[in-house]
Amino acid sequence: MSTRTIAGQKNLQDIRTGSKDGIGGSPLRPDGTLKVKGEFAYSSDLWHEDMLWGMALRSPHPRANILSVDISEALKLPGVYAVLTHEDIPGTKFYGLEIQDQPALAIDKVRYHGEAIAIVAADHPETARRAVKKIKVEYEVLTPITTEEQCLNPEVYGYVHEPHEFKSHGSGNICHSQKLVHGGGVTDEIRALADVIVSGDYEVGMQDQAFLGPESGLAVPAEDGGMDLYVATQWLHVDRQQVAPVLGIPEEKLRLTLAGVGGAFGGREDLSMQIHACLLAQRTGKPVKIVYARDESFFGHVHRHPAKMYYEHGATRDGKLVYADARIVLDGGAYASASPAVVGNAASLGHGPYNIPNVRMEAIALYSNNPSCGAMRGFGAVQACFGYETQMDKLAAELGMDPVELRQLNAMAEGDSMPTGQVIDSPAPVAELLQRVKDMPLPPPLDLTNLDVRTLPGALSNTTHGEGVVRGIGYSVGIKNVGFSEGFDDYSTARVRLEVIGGEPVAMVHTAMAEVGQGGITVHAQIARTELGVEQVTIHPANTEVGSAGSTSASRQTYMTGGAVKYAAEAVAQALIAKGRKRYGWTHNDLSLNGGKVVSESAGVLVSMVDLLGDDAIDLTREHHHRPTVPFDKETGQGFGHVQYTFCANRAVVDVDVELGLVKVVELTAAQDVGKALNPLSVVGQIQGGCTQALGLAVMEEIIVKDGKVRNASFTDYLIPTILDVPPIPVDVLELPDPNAPYGLRGVGEAPTVSATPSIVAAIRAATGLALNRVPVRPEHLTGTL
Amino acid sequence: MRVTFTANGKPVEADDVWEGESLLYVLRERVGLPGSKNACEQGECGSCTVYLDDVPVCSCLVAAGQVQDREVRTVEGLADESGLDPVQQAFIDAGAVQCGFCTPGLLVQTHDLLEREPQPSDTDIREALSGNLCRCTGYEKIMDAVRLASARKCQKVGTSE
Numbered sequence: 001m002s003t004r005t006i007a008g009q010k011n012l013q014d015i016r017t018g019s020k021d022g023i024g025g026s027p028l029r030p031d032g033t034l035k036v037k038g039e040f041a042y043s044s045d046l047w048h049e050d051m052l053w054g055m056a057l058r059s060p061h062p063r064a065n066i067l068s069v070d071i072s073e074a075l076k077l078p079g080v081y082a083v084l085t086h087e088d089i090p091g092t093k094f095y096g097l098e099i100q101d102q103p104a105l106a107i108d109k110v111r112y113h114g115e116a117i118a119i120v121a122a123d124h125p126e127t128a129r130r131a132v133k134k135i136k137v138e139y140e141v142l143t144p145i146t147t148e149e150q151c152l153n154p155e156v157y158g159y160v161h162e163p164h165e166f167k168s169h170g171s172g173n174i175c176h177s178q179k180l181v182h183g184g185g186v187t188d189e190i191r192a193l194a195d196v197i198v199s200g201d202y203e204v205g206m207q208d209q210a211f212l213g214p215e216s217g218l219a220v221p222a223e224d225g226g227m228d229l230y231v232a233t234q235w236l237h238v239d240r241q242q243v244a245p246v247l248g249i250p251e252e253k254l255r256l257t258l259a260g261v262g263g264a265f266g267g268r269e270d271l272s273m274q275i276h277a278c279l280l281a282q283r284t285g286k287p288v289k290i291v292y293a294r295d296e297s298f299f300g301h302v303h304r305h306p307a308k309m310y311y312e313h314g315a316t317r318d319g320k321l322v323y324a325d326a327r328i329v330l331d332g333g334a335y336a337s338a339s340p341a342v343v344g345n346a347a348s349l350g351h352g353p354y355n356i357p358n359v360r361m362e363a364i365a366l367y368s369n370n371p372s373c374g375a376m377r378g379f380g381a382v383q384a385c386f387g388y389e390t391q392m393d394k395l396a397a398e399l400g401m402d403p404v405e406l407r408q409l410n411a412m413a414e415g416d417s418m419p420t421g422q423v424i425d426s427p428a429p430v431a432e433l434l435q436r437v438k439d440m441p442l443p444p445p446l447d448l449t450n451l452d453v454r455t456l457p458g459a460l461s462n463t464t465h466g467e468g469v470v471r472g473i474g475y476s477v478g479i480k481n482v483g484f485s486e487g488f489d490d491y492s493t494a495r496v497r498l499e500v501i502g503g504e505p506v507a508m509v510h511t512a513m514a515e516v517g518q519g520g521i522t523v524h525a526q527i528a529r530t531e532l533g534v535e536q537v538t539i540h541p542a543n544t545e546v547g548s549a550g551s552t553s554a555s556r557q558t559y560m561t562g563g564a565v566k567y568a569a570e571a572v573a574q575a576l577i578a579k580g581r582k583r584y585g586w587t588h589n590d591l592s593l594n595g596g597k598v599v600s601e602s603a604g605v606l607v608s609m610v611d612l613l614g615d616d617a618i619d620l621t622r623e624h625h626h627r628p629t630v631p632f633d634k635e636t637g638q639g640f641g642h643v644q645y646t647f648c649a650n651r652a653v654v655d656v657d658v659e660l661g662l663v664k665v666v667e668l669t670a671a672q673d674v675g676k677a678l679n680p681l682s683v684v685g686q687i688q689g690g691c692t693q694a695l696g697l698a699v700m701e702e703i704i705v706k707d708g709k710v711r712n713a714s715f716t717d718y719l720i721p722t723i724l725d726v727p728p729i730p731v732d733v734l735e736l737p738d739p740n741a742p743y744g745l746r747g748v749g750e751a752p753t754v755s756a757t758p759s760i761v762a763a764i765r766a767a768t769g770l771a772l773n774r775v776p777v778r779p780e781h782l783t784g785t786l
Numbered sequence: 787m788r789v790t791f792t793a794n795g796k797p798v799e800a801d802d803v804w805e806g807e808s809l810l811y812v813l814r815e816r817v818g819l820p821g822s823k824n825a826c827e828q829g830e831c832g833s834c835t836v837y838l839d840d841v842p843v844c845s846c847l848v849a850a851g852q853v854q855d856r857e858v859r860t861v862e863g864l865a866d867e868s869g870l871d872p873v874q875q876a877f878i879d880a881g882a883v884q885c886g887f888c889t890p891g892l893l894v895q896t897h898d899l900l901e902r903e904p905q906p907s908d909t910d911i912r913e914a915l916s917g918n919l920c921r922c923t924g925y926e927k928i929m930d931a932v933r934l935a936s937a938r939k940c941q942k943v944g945t946s947e
Binding site for chain 2: 026028029031032033035036037038039040041042044045047124126210211212213214260261262263264265291293294452454455459460516517518519681682684685688689690691692693714715716720722723724726728729
């Protein structure tokens with residue numbers, strides 16, 4: 001890892017080196033040993049005496065009226081304890097992250113293939129499965145509304161939600177829209193200023209988060225009439241906020257505890273089995289566990305919005321961008337989920353990390369009878385990046401310029417303004433990141449005389465011995481925001497307790513942060529060590545007994561909840577020092593905690609923390625609110641909308657079997673500025689994992705939807721990259737501190753997922769000479785057999 | 787039906803097993819060994835990989851009745867009294883564990899690879915682990931972990947000789 005700071009700025013990395021396992025080190029995960037021993041309790045591993053298994057009946061139709069539901073035969077099956085429909089819901093019947101438009105169980109109609117209609121609790125999962133099959137539903141099947149043309153003409157094709165049903169941000173079948181105009185916008189006069197104009201229509205398929213741990217959890221009815229829910233989620237408090245009203249109980253009677261989470265990537269931001277398990281537990285008075293099978297998982301969570309995009313760029317002969325125009329149409333599917341925020345991202349980030357004097361943009365999300373789409377790693381910035389980066393390559397070709405040089409010529413930097421008018425007030429090393437991936441050594445050239453077929457396109461299938469294989473190289477760079485935007489106060493809470501246990505000072509960190517695999521708990525312990533000068537840190541289980549930690553999404557947790565832990569630990573340190581001042585009358589103003597002691601820079605060790613604390617505990621809770629943002633103006637898109645920006649650049653090297661249309665990514669290089677790497681091992685792991693999901697989108701991953709029906713809800717048919725598909729991923733990490741962020745850090749997880757896809761497609765274009773305006777690129781796109 | 791077999795060296799017995807149950811279900815829900823994971827239950831992801839009579843299998847694809855009187859070794863059986871298996875320790879040390887859901891299957895598959903081939907090439911590793919999906923790491927740290935485990939195991943053998 002390379003580390004550098006901007007001249008004249010304080011090097012935040014040099015401060016506080018008291019503990020080797022503090023920030024900047026790479027101590028091992030506290031849950032690592034449990035995980036390698038098979039003893040870590042994931043949500044699907046939970047067990048309770050007398051527990052029942054819950055299961056849902058899901059619609060086989062994307063759009064239909066429900067004429068009747070007959071549960072009588074299902075109820076007769078021995079071992080069945082309850083069968084519920086929407087009529088059995090005691091509280092409100094709708095929920096949703098931003099717009100409460102989704103029924104907990106379908107009411108009179110279904111709007112997507114896989115929508116839950118009824119739920120069953122039984123003593124064995126097979127009994128539940130059989131009971132589900134015995135529920136008789138009479139449908140009036142309707143023609144689904146699935147295309148942009150159909151969605152935008154509701155008077156002809158119908159409404160996904162009737163206009164009177166609820167209030168959305170849009171109208172008709174438009175869920176949300178955002179326009180943006182910057183400079184002079186895009187007019188004939190502006191167009192006339194450009195020497196060269198390139199344009200294109202681009203398309204991104206529907207990607208799935210495909211976390212390995214299926215949606216699951218256990219609801220246990222409590223004696224006080226409330227409910228304890230153990231669940232794999234990304235945000236405990238917003239789950240509670242959505243579930244409690246449906247159960248008809250006050251929020252404080254619904255207690256959530258995080259169960260082990262097997263990955264998330266945005267797919268657990270919405271509810272899945274939470275309400276269903278609780279309703280069944282409430283009705284039967286017994287604990288109820290629900291575990292989705294993989295096919296149900298594909299139906300049970302939202303996906304990445306598929307996008308259709310038009311981009312147009314004008315530039316001068318020497319490569320300076322003059323204007324950019326874009327329209328991005330996102331298919332949000334049946335229910336809103338996070339569509340409004342995804343639209344905001346697509347519109348505000350959709351022209352990339354470039355200085356463009358004149359900009360126009362319109363982004364919309366549609367309601368349709370396709371599967372619902374919402375949060376997935378990259379969140380609206382991924383789709384756009386494929387559009388604008390393809391355009392950059394097209395423009396470079398048109399101008400006869402090097403594609404990296406063209407990007408660098410137009411790259412934004414600190415002090416420049418986004419098209420939203422927001423000035424970037426921390427490092428934005430876009431040109432440097434590109435230079436770094438360009439300067440990395442290339443892998444050895446394809447050597448046909450000495451090959452291992454396993455390393456070629458087709459790999460173990462042994463489809464080529466090198467004949468027809470052509471190499472290509474491509475570049476890209478992308479921009480992503482960190483944290484929730486547009487006026488949202490996604491604060492985080494942390495509680496830190498310091499006391500003496502077994503003769504040693506021990507810190508306990510308690511937050512509601514969802515550890516989904518990213519390593520947040522490792523970082524929390526590092527922060528506590530650094531701030532409190534202790535070695536021993538315990539992490540309290542995440543639950544709703546402490547305040548919200550916001551969502552594990554938007555690359556925000558280290559920034560937000562890590563920040564909260566920092567501030568709570570600082571408060572504890574100050575309280576301990578104040579205690580010492582009171583007891584010993586210290587007048588030094590150079591006190592800190594280090595190595596289990598209170599230390600004065602001038603006078604040395606003053607007292608051990610053990611002696612100062614005695615039998616007392618210091619237990620303090622702090623909230624961390626990021627700087628305020630504002631919603632973008634609906635028509636102009638102007639506003640200080642984002643908390644922080646993050647950038648990643650990639651270089652992809654690919655081998656393409658041009659006869660069979662098979663692609664082997666040979667190497668995928670990344671350079672990213674992370675501000676400050678709190679845990680370098682985890683930072684690199686995040687970047688490599690993020691690049692790999694981008695590789696999946698580039699050449700493999702798509703949920704195939706035909707007439708509203710999902711055709712590949714399994715890992716047999718929805719392919720995610722295996723270890724044979726993924727190449728070495730060299731990572732170059734820059735650390736240019738952001739003065740606005742805790743420790744100067746910058747969110748890490750999403751930027752590589754935004755930026756890496758277009759580099760791979762650019763490399764395939766370089767190898768084949770094909771236009772490739774759609775991802776994922778499939779063999780038939782390369783062989784012309786489509 | 788009743789199924790009796792050996793799990794991690796100990797005799798186990800499961801009663802009232804439905805004929806359609808998989809070995810994975812019996813391990814996870816009936817004999818208290820939930821370490822093997824249920825990510826796809828159709829043999830695509832490898833997260834349920836266990837040894838069946840010393841051969842790695844996807845336990846979701848093995849009918850419970852097929853293990854009668856046979857030996858099963860799961861992720862819970864890799865460590866012994868002296869501590870973690872070198873493969874387990876290497877996965878922790880190399881940062882190959884993020885969410886960890888793929889880890890149990892990868893550990894068993896890697897354990898088997900290094901038993902058969904103590905010093906695999908990178909391509910050998912990729913081939914051997916190509917049936918185990920991981921969604922978090924991008925596999926780079928997993929490659930590091932296998933190389934590390936291989937080096938440590940060879941060193942250990944070298945020292946004891």
